[in-house]
Amino acid sequence: MVESKKNAVYSILVLLPSVILLLIFVYGFIGNSFYVSLTDWGTGAALRENPVKNFVGLKNYRELFTGAINARFRQDLINAVFYSLFLVVGTLTVGLFLAILLDKGPKGEHVLRTIFLFPMALSFIVTGTIWRWVFSPKGGVNLIPTWFGMERGKFLWLSSREQVLLFNWQNILQIIALILFVIFALVLYSGWKNKKRTQITWGAVLSGVMLFYALVLHNILPPILPYEESHGFSLATIGIIIAAVWQYSGYTMALYLAGLRGLPVAMYESAKMDGAGDLTYYFKIAIPNMWPITLSAIIIISHISLKLFALIFSMAGADNASTGHPSVLMYLVTFRANNFAIGAAISVILFLMAALFIIPYLIQSYRARR
Amino acid sequence: MSQNTLRRVSPLIYVMVLTIMVIFLVPIYMAIITALKNPAEINLATAWHLPSTPYWRSFSEALKLLLPSLQNSLVLTITGTALSALVGSINGFIFSKNRFPGSEVVFTLFLFGMFIPYQIILIPLFQLLRTIGIYGSLSGLILAHVVYGIPITTLIFRNFYDQIPDSIVESARLDGAGFFGLYGRLFLPLSVPGFVVVGIWQFTQIWNEFLWGVTLTKQSSQPVTVGLAQLAGGQAVNWNLPMAGSFLAGFPVLLIYIFLGRYFIRGLLAGSVKE
Numbered sequence: 268m269v270e271s272k273k274n275a276v277y278s279i280l281v282l283l284p285s286v287i288l289l290l291i292f293v294y295g296f297i298g299n300s301f302y303v304s305l306t307d308w309g310t311g312a313a314l315r316e317n318p319v320k321n322f323v324g325l326k327n328y329r330e331l332f333t334g335a336i337n338a339r340f341r342q343d344l345i346n347a348v349f350y351s352l353f354l355v356v357g358t359l360t361v362g363l364f365l366a367i368l369l370d371k372g373p374k375g376e377h378v379l380r381t382i383f384l385f386p387m388a389l390s391f392i393v394t395g396t397i398w399r400w401v402f403s404p405k406g407g408v409n410l411i412p413t414w415f416g417m418e419r420g421k422f423l424w425l426s427s428r429e430q431v432l433l434f435n436w437q438n439i440l441q442i443i444a445l446i447l448f449v450i451f452a453l454v455l456y457s458g459w460k461n462k463k464r465t466q467i468t469w470g471a472v473l474s475g476v477m478l479f480y481a482l483v484l485h486n487i488l489p490p491i492l493p494y495e496e497s498h499g500f501s502l503a504t505i506g507i508i509i510a511a512v513w514q515y516s517g518y519t520m521a522l523y524l525a526g527l528r529g530l531p532v533a534m535y536e537s538a539k540m541d542g543a544g545d546l547t548y549y550f551k552i553a554i555p556n557m558w559p560i561t562l563s564a565i566i567i568i569s570h571i572s573l574k575l576f577a578l579i580f581s582m583a584g585a586d587n588a589s590t591g592h593p594s595v596l597m598y599l600v601t602f603r604a605n606n607f608a609i610g611a612a613i614s615v616i617l618f619l620m621a622a623l624f625i626i627p628y629l630i631q632s633y634r635a636r637r
Numbered sequence: 638m639s640q641n642t643l644r645r646v647s648p649l650i651y652v653m654v655l656t657i658m659v660i661f662l663v664p665i666y667m668a669i670i671t672a673l674k675n676p677a678e679i680n681l682a683t684a685w686h687l688p689s690t691p692y693w694r695s696f697s698e699a700l701k702l703l704l705p706s707l708q709n710s711l712v713l714t715i716t717g718t719a720l721s722a723l724v725g726s727i728n729g730f731i732f733s734k735n736r737f738p739g740s741e742v743v744f745t746l747f748l749f750g751m752f753i754p755y756q757i758i759l760i761p762l763f764q765l766l767r768t769i770g771i772y773g774s775l776s777g778l779i780l781a782h783v784v785y786g787i788p789i790t791t792l793i794f795r796n797f798y799d800q801i802p803d804s805i806v807e808s809a810r811l812d813g814a815g816f817f818g819l820y821g822r823l824f825l826p827l828s829v830p831g832f833v834v835v836g837i838w839q840f841t842q843i844w845n846e847f848l849w850g851v852t853l854t855k856q857s858s859q860p861v862t863v864g865l866a867q868l869a870g871g872q873a874v875n876w877n878l879p880m881a882g883s884f885l886a887g888f889p890v891l892l893i894y895i896f897l898g899r900y901f902i903r904g905l906l907a908g909s910v911k912e
Contacts, residue, residue, distance in 0.1 A: 273816070277815075278731045278737055278740075282731050282743070288784050292758065295761070296758035296761040299760075300757050300759075303760060303761075368654045369654070371647075383657075388841055388890050388894035390847065390862050390886065391845070392862040393883045394664070397665075397667065400668070400880060401667050407681065407685050580866065581865075610760060611760050614759065617757065618756070621754045629749060633742075
């Protein structure tokens, strides 16, 4: 008993430095960034070490979402959503496809796995520099159509200003409400199918609220911007998305391959016995059984997609507005324009977006460990 | 599936897997041929062609430009890796074999630090380094890497020590081994594979890092990622230099990956928390 008490004391003492460091550097700093984002960082004192900061409430956030000079932030936010979406869909599809191919047992699997995974070991700066050349106007990608007898491509991969899927920023809340409506309606539907009372209630209430906002409230409330502002999917981000999918597909492949190998052989054999082909096996049996892997892959890749700073920086440059991302803007605003308060507000928004994925994930893994 | 060898693999699988492999290697091919071209030879029409004669000077020129930042990266990475591996090892030992009430909660709070986008701590970190006078020096960067490396190194070591059976620990304790005796005489000697996994992981992470490199250093303390970004970022770039530079900057981690790849993948999968 005495011995184990001594152990606990030693453990806590040895752990203490790490605990204190993380308390300051993680939790304290996050709190500090939150606080800075609510101040003006002292007017005209950007570079002073300890300016007298004035508390301004949510003004910086209001500026970012509705201020005239911060249109780039809003486009960056849209870009971030598309980066995440395409990165998740791209890496999951390519990774799953590669895993299935390797699961069929071609010779040289070790070499193939090495080739598909090596981009992950490299820095975004290294791969970004190479892809920047590949996609540059002199870099050869636009020559590929000529191999098939077509005309040389004209697309400006990293500097195009074209946008598709355009919408007006004044309608952003309406669009979000409609998306949430669809999600809650699906919750309602699945609750109705499984006859779960509480799920039906919540699904009905929430989807009703969203629909009410989108169709009625949105038209009554004053617009969040006094003028129309067009945003959309920037085509210049396609090159960066391709590079990022290239770099991270090996990772999802490794996850899925481990998953496929973990499924019992009997599952495959009984499917064969029932006359199922390979396609049926993979799509009807293997993939649904790997749902936990898919879920953690989605969380991890979404989280990686918020860390594209270095890739965007090296492929398109920090100043390129069409390929922007909040993380790049945070760098520009804070370290080039010395506007620490707005920079902190952007970092808080980025943090909240990441927290959306991290916190459920950590809670789930905490429960799994216990 | 375990009976792969028994099943015939259709040629279609080979065609598909080889096609994807070729596509995956395209950027590497482009980087090699461009690095070996005389700048005068680089133009759109012959972008895919092999160089007429290999132009090795790209590498020596790029090396000359990147040498100071390569040296910085080497010092930074080795020091940072060694320190964070030591901290992670002792922490992992505690979370695995010396649990105390609430240690799981503390561990989860540790892990949180590994998932945050580092922009959220950047401004206070920048301020703190300036206040204590190590902003712009390598020691500031090392401090950041060691502190923010604590979660992942602790996690990997914890997973590693979890594989050591509790019965061994119990019998060592019955033989009178105390906290430090148990760690120093039993766990540390057994930890070599753990140190390899953590070492490789931290080495690649610190070597590849860019955000702190570009915000917390001065010209004299730049890591190689920042050096490469500057080499490639100029307006009228001769593309052979950044391509050769990419090889130099990617070389150490590529070497590790090729020879110690399975340890790298172990660190990678540890990053997804459950093993």
